[in-house]
Amino acid sequence: MAERMGERAREAVADAAVREAIASLSSHFGERLSIGRALREQHANTITWLDNEAPDAVVFAESVEDVQFVVRTCARHGVPVIAFGTGSSLEGQINAPDGGISLDMSRMNRVLSVHPEDLDCVVEPGVTRKQLNEHLRDAGLFFPIDPGADASLGGMASTRASGTNAVRYGTMKDNVVALTAVLANGEVITTARRAKKSAAGYDLTRLFVGAEGTLGIITSLTLKLSGIPEAISAGVCAFPTIRAACDAVILTIQSGLPVARIELLDEVQVRACNAYSKLDLAEKPTLFVEFHGTQASVHEQAERFGEIATDFGGGPFIWETRPEDRTKLWQARHDAYWACLPLKPGAKALATDVCVPLSRLADCVDETKRDIEEMGMIAPIVGHVGDGNFHTVTLVDMDDPHDVAKAKDFISRMVKRSLAMGGTATGEHGVGQGKRKYMEAEHGAATLDAMRAIKAALDPLNIMNPGKILP
Template sequence: MSEAVAKMAGREAALAELGALLGERFTTATAMREAHGRDESWHPVAMPDAVAFAETTEEVAAIVRICAAHGLPVIPFGAGTSLEGHVSAVHGGLSLDLTRMDRILEVNAEDLDVRVEAGVTRKALNEHLRDTGLFFPIDPGANATLGGMVATRASGTNAVRYGTMRENVLALTAVMADGSIVHTGTRARKSSAGYDLTRLLVGSEGTLGIVTEVTLRLYGIPEAVRSGVVPFASIEGAVDSVIETIQSGLPIARIEILDPLSIRACNAYSKLTLAEVPTLFVEFHGTEASVAEQAERFAVIASEHGAGAAEWASKAEDRTRLWEARHNAYYAALAYAPGKKGMVTDVCVPISRLAEAISGTLADLETSFLKAPIVGHVGDGNFHMLLLMDPADREDLAEATRIHDLMVARALALGGTCTGEHGIGEGKIKFLEAEHGAGVGVMRAIKQALDPKGILNPGKIFSV
C-alpha cells in the first residue's frame, strides 16, 4: 500500500470513529466545513475534512486520541475572528469547534479571578460579571472566545493599562497532542515552580495543545470613566502626543489613533460626524477627581502638539457608541471599498520609535495605488494598516504584499516585532526567522517534542 493510500485510509478510519463517538455533533457537510475553513482575513478558504463540536475537556481528549492514532490534523476553532488564517485547514483534517464549551465555572470575587471554558466569549463573561463590580479588560474588538484569545495572545484597546492575555492568564487546562490532559499554573499570583507552561501555551496558536479551560485575572469596574475624541492637525502631532503621554507616566486606559481615511470610513459606517483629520480616541479610568485631572493633563500635552478641541463623553451610552465605532473600523473600511478584501497587518515598535514607524508607512502608501486606513493601539506602540485589495487581482496582491513587507521590515529594523497581537498564523510565517533567528529552531524543537506527529494546527507559525 502506498503512503498516500495509507494516509487516506487512516483519515477515513479516524472520521468513522469520530462520527461514532459524536453522533450529530460530527459533520462533513460542505457548508459547515467551509464556514470552519476561514477566518476574518483575506486568506483563501481551506476546508477541513470534517467538523466536530466538543462539549467537555474529556471529550476533546478522546477526539485528539483518535486523531493522533490515525495522523489526522486537528485545528481548534472558536469564533473564527482571527486575522492571519489561523483556523484554515491547510492540510485538511478535523476542525474542532469549542464554542459549546461555554460555561463560566467559578468566580472568585475576593481573589479577583474567574475560571471559564474556552468557548466563553469576552462579552458573555463581562455580562455575567456585571453585577459583581468586576470585569475582564482584554478587548481585541471582535467578540472572540477566550480560548482563541489565549491562543493568539490577544490584547487590544485596553492593553496600555491592563496588559495583554499573557499578563492576565493565571492557569490553563489543555489537551496535548497525545490526548493527555494537563493543568498549568494555579490561582496564586506568582510561582517559581518549574517551567512556565502557561506562558508557553499562551500565544501558541493551537500548535502545542488545545486549551479547554482558562483561569483569568479580573479587575474592579472603575468608579468613573471618561472618553474623548481629540482631533489633530497632523499624524506627527497625534503620535508625539501619545509618546509624551506615555513617557510622562499619565495612567491612561486607552489611547487609539485613526488616520483621516479611517475617520471617513467610520463616519459613514457608524453614523458619526467627526472631522476627517488625524484623531486620537482616549479613555481614563479612576475616581471622578482623578479622571478629570488626567483628562486635563492630557489636554495640555495634546495642545502643545497641535490638537483641536476635545469632545468628552462620560455617559456609558456615549462611550459605548464611540468605542463600537473604533472596534468596527475594520468593517467600516471594507464597506468603504465594496468588493475588496482587507490585508490587515499589525506591527509593534518601542514607543520612542512609533512616529518613525507610522510616518515611514504613510510615505510608502503615498507611492501606492492602494488605499489603506491606519489605526492603532498606539499607547503600547502597536498599529495596524488595512490594505484594501482584491486577492484575485495579481497586481493588487503584489502591491499589497510589497507595502506590507516594507512595514514589517521597518518595524524589525526599529527593534519591534512583525505582529503585536494578530499572531503568525499562516500569513506571517516568512517574517518569523528574520525576527527570531536561531530561536525558530528552538520553537521547532518544542513543537517536535510536544507534537511529534505534527497533528496540531499544522502549517501555522512555521511551515512543516
C-alpha cells in the first residue's frame, strides 16, 4: 500500500504514527519522555559533518521493562527506535533520519555484579568505562577497552569499539562475554552464559556487538575483566620515517612481545602535542609504547623493544615506570584530538579511521600523507598501529564548501586505499551513516544480502535504528 502513496502522503502517515506512539509513551513515561528541541538535538549527531537529524522524542529508560515498553509501542506504530548512550559515536549512529524515539540508556547505569574469581562483571548498558573502572579499582581489576571518550559500555559494544589497548586486550568483540537485548518483537534474549567459552549454538553475542542497535537494544553486558598489572613500563621512541616506525611495530608484534599499547603519531601530530601538552619531543614519526606485566618482564620487554627500535634507526627509547611520567605521556596521547584544533583556528576536527593488514600499514600511511600534502590539507595522523589501525584528524572549515568537499574526497580516497590493500573501511568507529556507502565495496553483494536477511529476520518492520550500516 505504502508503495503507491506519494512522498507527502507517506510522511503524513509516518507523522500520525509517531504522534500516536509519542502519546502512548507519554502517558506511560510522563516526564521521562521529552519532545524539547534542544534535548532532541543533543540526542543526534553533533560531532562530525553529518547533519544533526533529531529524533521526535527522547525517552529515558530505567529498566528492561521500560525498553520493552518502548520497543513494543514503536513496533505497534512502525516507528523507529534508536538507542543512545553518551552520544560519542562518530559516524552518525545516533541520528534519526526517519524520525522516531531516541531511547536514552544513561540511567541504566548500575554495575549489577562483579565476580573477581571469574574476572568478569555484569553491567547495565549506561555504565561508562570510567565509571566501571572506578568501581573496579579496589578489587585490583580493570576493563581495558579505551576508545578515548568516556563512552557507555552499551554504546561501545554496539559500535565494536577498541582503542589504544586493543593490541593486547582485544576489542569489544573479545571482551563481551554475553549480553541481554530486547528484540524488535519486545522479547528479551540472553546470548550466552557466564562461562569463559561455549560451543552451544550460534554466537549471538558477537552478532550484537557491532550491530549499532540495528538488531535490538542491549540491556545488560557481561564483560571480561583483567587484573591491574603489577608493573607498567612506557615510553616514547622517535623514528626517521613512518616506514621505519611501522617496521619496528611489525617486528615487535612478530616477536611476540606482548605490548599493551603501541601508538604512532606522525610528525605533524607530535608538533601539535608538543605545543598543546608542553612536551619537547623530537618532531619526527614517534611511537608511544606501553608494557604490562611483572617488574622483571616489563623491564625485559622495554629493553627488547629498544633493541628493535635501534635496528630500524629509531631511538633512543626512553622509558619510565613511574606513574606520573606515564600519565603525562598518555594524557598527551589522549589530548591529541584537542591538540590538533589550534593548527587551523576555527576549523572542525573530523576523525576517521581505517585498518589494514600490518604489512600494508606503512604503504597506507605514506600514501595518505602524500595525499594530505598534495591536497594542501592539515590532517595529523595517529594510529593504534599494532592492529594496523590509524586515524586522520582532518581540520575542516565547515563554512567553506570547497574545504568540506576536499575533505570528503580525501576521506573517500583513504577508505578506498584501505580496501584496495585488503583493509576495512573502519577499524573501530563503525559504519553508522557515514560509511554505509563503502559497505558494498568492502563486503560484496552476496555478503550484504546475507546481512540484510539477518536484519529482516530479527527486525521485519525495520524499526531498530533504520538507515544505519546497510546501504
